[in-house]
Amino acid sequence: MQNKFKNYLSFPFNSSLVFKATESLLNKSPGGYILSFHDLSPEVFSSHVESLKPSIPVPLNELISRYKLGKSIKNCFAITFDDGVKSTIKNNWEICMKNNWPVTFYLPTNYINGDNLPFQKIELFESLLKNENYKLPKTSNSVTERILNKKKLINYLNEIIYVKNNQEVEEILNYFLKILQTSYGLKNNKDLMPKAITWEEIKQISKNELASFQSHSLSHAACSGLSKQELENEMLKSKRIIENCTGKNVNSFCYPYGAPKSISKLSVEIASKYFDYATTLIKGRLNKNSNLHYLPRIDLYQDHKASFARMKVALS
Numbered sequence: 001m002q003n004k005f006k007n008y009l010s011f012p013f014n015s016s017l018v019f020k021a022t023e024s025l026l027n028k029s030p031g032g033y034i035l036s037f038h039d040l041s042p043e044v045f046s047s048h049v050e051s052l053k054p055s056i057p058v059p060l061n062e063l064i065s066r067y068k069l070g071k072s073i074k075n076c077f078a079i080t081f082d083d084g085v086k087s088t089i090k091n092n093w094e095i096c097m098k099n100n101w102p103v104t105f106y107l108p109t110n111y112i113n114g115d116n117l118p119f120q121k122i123e124l125f126e127s128l129l130k131n132e133n134y135k136l137p138k139t140s141n142s143v144t145e146r147i148l149n150k151k152k153l154i155n156y157l158n159e160i161i162y163v164k165n166n167q168e169v170e171e172i173l174n175y176f177l178k179i180l181q182t183s184y185g186l187k188n189n190k191d192l193m194p195k196a197i198t199w200e201e202i203k204q205i206s207k208n209e210l211a212s213f214q215s216h217s218l219s220h221a222a223c224s225g226l227s228k229q230e231l232e233n234e235m236l237k238s239k240r241i242i243e244n245c246t247g248k249n250v251n252s253f254c255y256p257y258g259a260p261k262s263i264s265k266l267s268v269e270i271a272s273k274y275f276d277y278a279t280t281l282i283k284g285r286l287n288k289n290s291n292l293h294y295l296p297r298i299d300l301y302q303d304h305k306a307s308f309a310r311m312k313v314a315l316s
């Protein structure tokens with residue numbers, strides 16, 4: 001459904017009475033929840049959080065420990081931001097500090113170390129590649145040599161990042177980055193993609209009790225495409241790297257892409273070994289059947305009006 005239409009549908013939720021009534025009618029009120037944000041402006045972010053009153057943000061750790069102890073989590077939610085984009089973190093952190101809102105930032109550590117995220121590379125291809133046909137390269141794991149037009153190529157790339165092993169994904173993405181360099185003469189492709197927050201900035205922000213930095217893996221690879229060894233590496237190494245920077249405990253993991261097809265049973269098992277809990281992007285609230293290593297979240301975006309944020313929360 002078009003976002004414009006969804007925003008339009010959510011018009012009644014401009015009334016906080018409708019919001020509260022829907023929540024209690026659907027018996028959703030007792031369930032605390034975790035919000036997931038990506039890139040969005042501080043104005044939209046604060047309008048979303050403000051719209052959820054009387055519910056208030058609590059630290060993610062507190063939400064989970066209350067849930068584990070069977071205490072009430074009514075009117076409680078936690079704020080999380082994924083991916084470590086510098087401008088997103090810095091601008092929205094300002095808002096969190098101003099309002100005293102606890103926040104968790106999930107970091108893919110290779111991105112902080114200079115490797116752009118797979119979907120950022122695809123966004124670059126989408127904006128720069130000409131409308132032509134492209135031959136897919138042969139890779140170690142496939143012998144297909146298909147020819148795709150630009151639109152199909154972008155769809156194909158957006159599909160494989162959700163499920164395939166990152167070695168194979170990297171090979172294909174680097175092949176197209178090379179095309180940009182050789183055929184288009186593009187030199188500084190990094191400057192055209194969103195900058196990551198730096199370790200120094202993470203260290204500074206983490207000194208504040210309101211902020212928590214947690215693991216979003218090393219490479220932002222889909223867990224379902226990884227072997228046991230690779231999963232151990234992605235989870236344990238990223239945990240250690242962040243702990244070394246902040247000097248604080250990293251006890252939670254956020255599955256890259258967060259969709260069921262991107263999360264294998266094996267990855268849930270390994271996350272259970274290293275983390276107290278792990279979060280997905282499967283929509284929902286905490287309830288008595290929640291699996292601590294497969295927690296739902298409610299994702300909100302820049303083009304959502306505050307009324308739509310309310311509607312999504314009330315229906316989740």
Ligand SMILES: [Zn+2]
Nearest residue numbers: 082083256257
């Ligand atoms: Zn992510």
